[in-house]
Amino acid sequence: MILIVAEHAGGKLGKSTLEMVTAARESGREGPITLLVLGSGVADVANAGAAYADQVLVADLPELAGYNAELWAAATAQIAQEGEASTVMIGGSRSGREYAPRVAVKLDAPYLEDAIRLTSNGTALQAQRYTYLARVTETVEAEGPVIVVTVKPGSFAPAQAAAAGEQYDVELTLPTPRVEVTGKSVEKSSRVALTEADVIVTGGRGVGSPENFASYVEGLADAIGAGVGATRAVVDAGWRPYAEQVGQTGKTVQPGAYIALGVSGAVQHLSGMGKSKHIIAINKDAEAPIFKVADYGIVGDVNQIVPALIEEARK
Numbered sequence: 001m002i003l004i005v006a007e008h009a010g011g012k013l014g015k016s017t018l019e020m021v022t023a024a025r026e027s028g029r030e031g032p033i034t035l036l037v038l039g040s041g042v043a044d045v046a047n048a049g050a051a052y053a054d055q056v057l058v059a060d061l062p063e064l065a066g067y068n069a070e071l072w073a074a075a076t077a078q079i080a081q082e083g084e085a086s087t088v089m090i091g092g093s094r095s096g097r098e099y100a101p102r103v104a105v106k107l108d109a110p111y112l113e114d115a116i117r118l119t120s121n122g123t124a125l126q127a128q129r130y131t132y133l134a135r136v137t138e139t140v141e142a143e144g145p146v147i148v149v150t151v152k153p154g155s156f157a158p159a160q161a162a163a164a165g166e167q168y169d170v171e172l173t174l175p176t177p178r179v180e181v182t183g184k185s186v187e188k189s190s191r192v193a194l195t196e197a198d199v200i201v202t203g204g205r206g207v208g209s210p211e212n213f214a215s216y217v218e219g220l221a222d223a224i225g226a227g228v229g230a231t232r233a234v235v236d237a238g239w240r241p242y243a244e245q246v247g248q249t250g251k252t253v254q255p256g257a258y259i260a261l262g263v264s265g266a267v268q269h270l271s272g273m274g275k276s277k278h279i280i281a282i283n284k285d286a287e288a289p290i291f292k293v294a295d296y297g298i299v300g301d302v303n304q305i306v307p308a309l310i311e312e313a314r315k
Protein backbone atom coordinates (compact mmCIF):
# COMPACT_ATOMS: atom_id res chain seq x y z
CA MET A 1 0.00 0.00 0.00
CA ILE A 2 0.90 3.65 -0.41
CA LEU A 3 0.47 5.11 3.07
CA ILE A 4 -0.30 8.83 3.21
CA VAL A 5 -0.30 10.48 6.61
CA ALA A 6 -3.17 12.98 6.50
CA GLU A 7 -2.44 16.57 7.41
CA HIS A 8 -5.42 18.25 9.02
CA ALA A 9 -6.28 21.18 11.26
CA GLY A 10 -9.44 22.33 12.98
CA GLY A 11 -11.30 19.16 11.94
CA LYS A 12 -10.60 19.79 8.25
CA LEU A 13 -8.51 17.78 5.85
CA GLY A 14 -5.59 19.94 4.63
CA LYS A 15 -5.09 20.76 0.96
CA SER A 16 -1.61 19.21 1.26
CA THR A 17 -3.25 15.83 1.91
CA LEU A 18 -5.16 16.07 -1.38
CA GLU A 19 -1.91 17.04 -3.09
CA MET A 20 -0.26 13.90 -1.69
CA VAL A 21 -3.14 11.80 -3.07
CA THR A 22 -2.32 13.19 -6.54
CA ALA A 23 1.38 12.49 -5.93
CA ALA A 24 0.48 8.91 -5.00
CA ARG A 25 -1.75 8.45 -8.05
CA GLU A 26 0.95 9.84 -10.36
CA SER A 27 3.85 8.01 -8.72
CA GLY A 28 3.22 4.65 -10.32
CA ARG A 29 3.83 2.94 -6.96
CA GLU A 30 1.88 -0.22 -6.30
CA GLY A 31 -0.85 -0.83 -3.79
CA PRO A 32 -4.01 0.80 -2.54
CA ILE A 33 -3.89 4.45 -1.55
CA THR A 34 -4.30 4.41 2.20
CA LEU A 35 -4.87 7.48 4.31
CA LEU A 36 -3.69 7.37 7.91
CA VAL A 37 -5.54 9.84 10.14
CA LEU A 38 -3.81 10.48 13.46
CA GLY A 39 -5.40 12.67 16.12
CA SER A 40 -8.19 12.97 18.64
CA GLY A 41 -11.77 13.69 17.56
CA VAL A 42 -10.88 13.16 13.91
CA ALA A 43 -14.08 11.50 12.64
CA ASP A 44 -14.84 14.40 10.27
CA VAL A 45 -11.34 14.30 8.83
CA ALA A 46 -11.59 10.53 8.28
CA ASN A 47 -15.01 10.89 6.63
CA ALA A 48 -13.69 13.60 4.31
CA GLY A 49 -10.60 11.53 3.50
CA ALA A 50 -12.66 8.51 2.47
CA ALA A 51 -13.60 10.31 -0.75
CA TYR A 52 -9.97 10.36 -1.87
CA ALA A 53 -8.47 7.04 -0.74
CA ASP A 54 -9.00 3.32 -1.22
CA GLN A 55 -9.01 2.95 2.55
CA VAL A 56 -8.72 5.14 5.62
CA LEU A 57 -6.97 3.97 8.79
CA VAL A 58 -8.02 5.97 11.82
CA ALA A 59 -6.14 6.29 15.11
CA ASP A 60 -8.47 8.45 17.18
CA LEU A 61 -6.73 8.60 20.55
CA PRO A 62 -6.49 11.21 23.33
CA GLU A 63 -2.67 10.83 23.32
CA LEU A 64 -2.70 12.09 19.72
CA ALA A 65 -4.64 15.27 20.52
CA GLY A 66 -1.63 17.44 19.61
CA TYR A 67 1.22 16.85 17.19
CA ASN A 68 4.28 15.22 18.72
CA ALA A 69 7.15 14.00 16.52
CA GLU A 70 7.88 10.89 18.61
CA LEU A 71 4.25 9.74 18.60
CA TRP A 72 3.65 10.54 14.93
CA ALA A 73 6.83 8.68 13.93
CA ALA A 74 6.03 5.65 16.09
CA ALA A 75 2.43 5.45 14.87
CA THR A 76 3.33 5.89 11.19
CA ALA A 77 6.16 3.34 11.29
CA GLN A 78 3.98 0.80 13.09
CA ILE A 79 1.16 1.07 10.55
CA ALA A 80 3.59 1.06 7.61
CA GLN A 81 5.18 -2.13 8.95
CA GLU A 82 1.90 -3.90 9.66
CA GLY A 83 0.47 -2.95 6.25
CA GLU A 84 3.74 -3.72 4.42
CA ALA A 85 3.63 -0.27 2.82
CA SER A 86 5.70 0.21 -0.33
CA THR A 87 5.70 3.98 0.13
CA VAL A 88 5.11 6.28 3.07
CA MET A 89 4.12 9.83 2.08
CA ILE A 90 4.32 12.65 4.57
CA GLY A 91 3.57 16.33 4.00
CA GLY A 92 6.63 18.53 3.60
CA SER A 93 5.40 20.86 6.32
CA ARG A 94 7.65 21.82 9.19
CA SER A 95 6.29 19.01 11.35
CA GLY A 96 6.28 16.50 8.49
CA ARG A 97 9.93 17.12 7.81
CA GLU A 98 10.60 16.72 11.52
CA TYR A 99 9.14 13.25 11.95
CA ALA A 100 9.59 11.76 8.44
CA PRO A 101 13.31 10.96 8.93
CA ARG A 102 12.43 9.24 12.21
CA VAL A 103 9.94 7.04 10.35
CA ALA A 104 12.65 6.18 7.82
CA VAL A 105 15.06 5.20 10.61
CA LYS A 106 12.45 3.02 12.31
CA LEU A 107 11.67 1.27 9.01
CA ASP A 108 15.34 1.16 7.95
CA ALA A 109 14.09 2.77 4.73
CA PRO A 110 15.54 5.32 2.30
CA TYR A 111 14.22 8.86 2.70
CA LEU A 112 13.50 11.32 -0.14
CA GLU A 113 12.81 14.88 0.95
CA ASP A 114 10.73 17.65 -0.64
CA ALA A 115 9.53 15.90 -3.79
CA ILE A 116 7.90 18.08 -6.44
CA ARG A 117 7.36 15.15 -8.84
CA LEU A 118 7.41 11.40 -8.38
CA THR A 119 7.87 8.59 -10.89
CA SER A 120 8.81 4.97 -10.54
CA ASN A 121 10.11 2.00 -12.40
CA GLY A 122 10.11 -1.39 -10.78
CA THR A 123 10.99 -1.09 -7.13
CA ALA A 124 12.78 2.26 -7.60
CA LEU A 125 11.17 5.60 -6.86
CA GLN A 126 12.47 8.81 -8.45
CA ALA A 127 11.79 12.17 -6.85
CA GLN A 128 12.43 15.54 -8.42
CA ARG A 129 13.32 18.35 -6.06
CA TYR A 130 14.79 21.84 -6.20
CA THR A 131 18.41 22.52 -5.43
CA TYR A 132 20.92 25.39 -5.90
CA LEU A 133 18.51 28.16 -4.93
CA ALA A 134 15.83 26.49 -7.04
CA ARG A 135 17.81 27.17 -10.22
CA VAL A 136 18.29 23.45 -10.71
CA THR A 137 15.83 20.59 -10.44
CA GLU A 138 17.57 17.35 -9.52
CA THR A 139 16.24 13.82 -9.66
CA VAL A 140 17.11 11.45 -6.86
CA GLU A 141 16.29 7.77 -6.80
CA ALA A 142 15.80 5.30 -4.01
CA GLU A 143 15.14 1.62 -4.02
CA GLY A 144 13.82 -0.71 -1.38
CA PRO A 145 10.78 -2.56 -0.15
CA VAL A 146 9.60 0.63 1.53
CA ILE A 147 10.55 4.25 0.81
CA VAL A 148 9.69 7.31 2.89
CA VAL A 149 9.09 10.55 1.01
CA THR A 150 8.00 14.06 1.95
CA VAL A 151 6.00 15.99 -0.63
CA LYS A 152 6.58 19.73 -1.00
CA PRO A 153 3.27 21.49 -0.36
CA GLY A 154 1.85 23.23 -3.41
CA SER A 155 3.74 21.05 -5.89
CA PHE A 156 0.88 18.80 -6.99
CA ALA A 157 -2.67 19.74 -7.93
CA PRO A 158 -5.15 18.76 -5.19
CA ALA A 159 -6.89 15.46 -6.02
CA GLN A 160 -10.54 15.37 -6.96
CA ALA A 161 -12.82 13.14 -4.90
CA ALA A 162 -12.91 9.83 -6.75
CA ALA A 163 -13.22 7.08 -4.17
CA ALA A 164 -15.33 5.69 -1.38
CA GLY A 165 -12.71 4.21 0.90
CA GLU A 166 -13.59 1.92 3.80
CA GLN A 167 -12.62 3.19 7.23
CA TYR A 168 -10.85 1.03 9.81
CA ASP A 169 -9.88 1.85 13.39
CA VAL A 170 -6.30 0.88 14.16
CA GLU A 171 -4.67 -0.03 17.46
CA LEU A 172 -1.33 1.46 18.32
CA THR A 173 1.38 0.83 20.87
CA LEU A 174 2.69 4.30 21.56
CA PRO A 175 5.83 5.24 23.49
CA THR A 176 5.82 7.77 26.31
CA PRO A 177 7.08 10.89 24.55
CA ARG A 178 10.19 12.53 25.96
CA VAL A 179 9.18 15.92 24.63
CA GLU A 180 5.96 17.54 25.75
CA VAL A 181 4.20 20.37 23.93
CA THR A 182 3.43 22.81 26.74
CA GLY A 183 1.71 25.58 24.80
CA LYS A 184 0.53 26.69 21.44
CA SER A 185 -0.50 30.11 20.21
CA VAL A 186 -2.37 30.43 16.96
CA GLU A 187 -2.48 33.69 15.07
CA LYS A 188 -6.10 34.55 14.49
CA SER A 189 -7.01 35.75 11.06
CA SER A 190 -10.31 35.88 9.26
CA ARG A 191 -8.41 35.64 5.99
CA VAL A 192 -7.98 32.33 4.16
CA ALA A 193 -4.60 30.67 4.83
CA LEU A 194 -2.00 31.13 2.11
CA THR A 195 -1.54 27.43 1.35
CA GLU A 196 -5.30 26.81 1.29
CA ALA A 197 -6.28 29.87 -0.79
CA ASP A 198 -7.60 29.49 -4.32
CA VAL A 199 -6.77 33.13 -5.06
CA ILE A 200 -3.69 34.88 -3.69
CA VAL A 201 -2.74 38.56 -3.84
CA THR A 202 0.99 39.04 -3.31
CA GLY A 203 2.78 42.31 -2.78
CA GLY A 204 6.39 43.03 -3.63
CA ARG A 205 8.72 45.92 -2.90
CA GLY A 206 7.05 47.82 -5.74
CA VAL A 207 3.99 48.53 -3.58
CA GLY A 208 6.22 51.05 -1.83
CA SER A 209 5.54 50.87 1.92
CA PRO A 210 3.86 48.82 4.66
CA GLU A 211 0.95 51.25 4.56
CA ASN A 212 0.48 50.74 0.84
CA PHE A 213 0.74 47.00 1.38
CA ALA A 214 -2.18 47.19 3.81
CA SER A 215 -4.25 49.37 1.48
CA TYR A 216 -3.48 47.67 -1.83
CA VAL A 217 -2.55 44.06 -1.15
CA GLU A 218 -4.75 43.40 1.88
CA GLY A 219 -7.43 45.70 0.47
CA LEU A 220 -7.66 43.79 -2.81
CA ALA A 221 -7.38 40.39 -1.05
CA ASP A 222 -10.26 41.25 1.28
CA ALA A 223 -12.38 42.63 -1.54
CA ILE A 224 -12.12 39.34 -3.48
CA GLY A 225 -11.76 36.86 -0.56
CA ALA A 226 -8.14 35.98 -1.33
CA GLY A 227 -5.10 35.02 0.76
CA VAL A 228 -2.16 37.41 1.19
CA GLY A 229 1.40 36.67 0.12
CA ALA A 230 4.65 38.65 0.14
CA THR A 231 8.06 38.52 -1.48
CA ARG A 232 11.19 38.01 0.52
CA ALA A 233 12.21 41.63 -0.08
CA VAL A 234 9.05 42.71 1.70
CA VAL A 235 9.54 40.24 4.55
CA ASP A 236 13.21 41.19 4.96
CA ALA A 237 12.17 44.86 5.14
CA GLY A 238 9.92 43.96 8.08
CA TRP A 239 6.73 45.00 6.30
CA ARG A 240 5.17 41.54 6.57
CA PRO A 241 5.62 38.34 8.63
CA TYR A 242 7.69 35.45 7.29
CA ALA A 243 4.55 33.26 7.30
CA GLU A 244 3.38 35.17 4.22
CA GLN A 245 6.57 34.69 2.21
CA VAL A 246 6.13 32.88 -1.09
CA GLY A 247 9.12 31.36 -2.82
CA GLN A 248 12.04 29.07 -2.47
CA THR A 249 12.66 29.91 1.17
CA GLY A 250 9.00 30.56 1.85
CA LYS A 251 5.84 28.73 0.91
CA THR A 252 5.07 26.97 -2.36
CA VAL A 253 1.58 27.72 -3.61
CA GLN A 254 -0.49 26.63 -6.58
CA PRO A 255 -3.72 28.64 -6.49
CA GLY A 256 -6.25 29.08 -9.26
CA ALA A 257 -5.20 32.72 -9.56
CA TYR A 258 -2.06 34.50 -8.35
CA ILE A 259 -2.09 38.29 -8.49
CA ALA A 260 1.38 39.82 -8.17
CA LEU A 261 1.55 43.54 -7.37
CA GLY A 262 4.94 45.23 -7.71
CA VAL A 263 6.75 41.88 -7.81
CA SER A 264 9.80 41.61 -10.09
CA GLY A 265 9.57 37.83 -10.51
CA ALA A 266 13.00 36.71 -9.30
CA VAL A 267 13.70 33.02 -9.88
CA GLN A 268 13.47 32.28 -6.16
CA HIS A 269 9.99 33.80 -6.06
CA LEU A 270 8.86 32.03 -9.23
CA SER A 271 9.87 28.65 -7.81
CA GLY A 272 7.18 29.11 -5.16
CA MET A 273 4.28 30.23 -7.36
CA GLY A 274 5.16 29.41 -10.97
CA LYS A 275 2.66 26.54 -11.12
CA SER A 276 -0.33 28.74 -10.29
CA LYS A 277 -3.12 28.17 -12.80
CA HIS A 278 -3.43 31.84 -13.80
CA ILE A 279 -0.84 34.50 -13.04
CA ILE A 280 -1.78 38.17 -13.20
CA ALA A 281 0.94 40.77 -12.79
CA ILE A 282 0.96 44.52 -12.35
CA ASN A 283 4.38 46.08 -12.68
CA LYS A 284 5.53 49.44 -14.01
CA ASP A 285 8.53 47.85 -15.76
CA ALA A 286 7.49 46.12 -18.98
CA GLU A 287 10.76 44.12 -18.88
CA ALA A 288 10.12 42.67 -15.39
CA PRO A 289 10.63 38.87 -15.45
CA ILE A 290 7.22 38.29 -13.87
CA PHE A 291 5.67 39.10 -17.27
CA LYS A 292 7.43 36.04 -18.76
CA VAL A 293 5.22 33.75 -16.64
CA ALA A 294 2.11 35.95 -16.42
CA ASP A 295 -1.07 35.03 -18.28
CA TYR A 296 -2.36 38.59 -17.91
CA GLY A 297 -0.20 41.61 -17.32
CA ILE A 298 -0.72 45.31 -16.77
CA VAL A 299 2.28 47.58 -17.24
CA GLY A 300 1.55 50.42 -14.89
CA ASP A 301 1.77 51.96 -11.45
CA VAL A 302 0.13 50.00 -8.60
CA ASN A 303 -0.78 53.34 -6.97
CA GLN A 304 -3.13 54.08 -9.82
CA ILE A 305 -4.34 50.65 -10.88
CA VAL A 306 -4.96 48.83 -7.58
CA PRO A 307 -7.34 51.37 -5.96
CA ALA A 308 -9.45 51.24 -9.14
CA LEU A 309 -9.43 47.41 -9.04
CA ILE A 310 -10.51 47.39 -5.39
CA GLU A 311 -13.33 49.79 -6.11
CA GLU A 312 -14.50 47.59 -9.01
CA ALA A 313 -14.22 44.42 -6.90
CA ARG A 314 -16.26 45.96 -4.05
CA LYS A 315 -19.10 46.69 -6.44
Ligand code: FAD
Nearest residue numbers: 204205206231232233247248249250262264269284285302
Ligand atom coordinates in the same frame (compact mmCIF):
# COMPACT_ATOMS: atom_id res chain seq x y z
P1 FAD B 1 12.22 43.82 -6.37
O1 FAD B 1 13.05 42.79 -7.06
O2 FAD B 1 12.89 45.03 -5.86
O3 FAD B 1 11.08 44.21 -7.41
C1 FAD B 1 10.16 45.22 -7.22
C2 FAD B 1 9.37 45.35 -8.52
O4 FAD B 1 8.35 46.32 -8.32
C3 FAD B 1 10.18 45.77 -9.72
O5 FAD B 1 9.99 44.87 -10.78
C4 FAD B 1 9.64 47.16 -10.09
O6 FAD B 1 9.60 47.39 -11.48
C5 FAD B 1 8.25 47.10 -9.51
N1 FAD B 1 7.70 48.40 -9.12
C6 FAD B 1 8.32 49.39 -8.44
N2 FAD B 1 7.46 50.40 -8.21
C7 FAD B 1 6.29 50.04 -8.77
C8 FAD B 1 5.02 50.68 -8.88
N3 FAD B 1 4.78 51.89 -8.33
N4 FAD B 1 4.02 50.03 -9.54
C9 FAD B 1 4.23 48.81 -10.10
N5 FAD B 1 5.42 48.17 -10.03
C10 FAD B 1 6.43 48.75 -9.35
N6 FAD B 1 12.38 35.99 -2.87
C11 FAD B 1 11.11 35.64 -2.66
O7 FAD B 1 10.16 36.36 -3.01
N7 FAD B 1 10.83 34.45 -2.01
C12 FAD B 1 11.79 33.60 -1.59
O8 FAD B 1 11.48 32.56 -1.00
C13 FAD B 1 13.15 33.95 -1.82
N8 FAD B 1 14.16 33.15 -1.44
C14 FAD B 1 15.43 33.50 -1.73
C15 FAD B 1 16.49 32.62 -1.40
C16 FAD B 1 17.79 32.97 -1.69
C17 FAD B 1 18.88 32.02 -1.31
C18 FAD B 1 18.08 34.19 -2.34
C19 FAD B 1 19.49 34.56 -2.68
C20 FAD B 1 17.06 35.07 -2.65
C21 FAD B 1 15.73 34.74 -2.35
N9 FAD B 1 14.68 35.61 -2.66
C22 FAD B 1 13.40 35.20 -2.46
C23 FAD B 1 14.93 36.99 -3.09
C24 FAD B 1 14.77 37.22 -4.59
O9 FAD B 1 15.99 36.96 -5.23
C25 FAD B 1 14.35 38.69 -4.86
O10 FAD B 1 15.29 39.55 -4.28
C26 FAD B 1 12.97 39.07 -4.33
O11 FAD B 1 12.01 38.12 -4.72
C27 FAD B 1 12.59 40.43 -4.88
O12 FAD B 1 11.39 40.85 -4.29
P2 FAD B 1 10.47 41.96 -4.99
O13 FAD B 1 10.01 41.43 -6.31
O14 FAD B 1 9.47 42.36 -3.98
O15 FAD B 1 11.45 43.20 -5.14
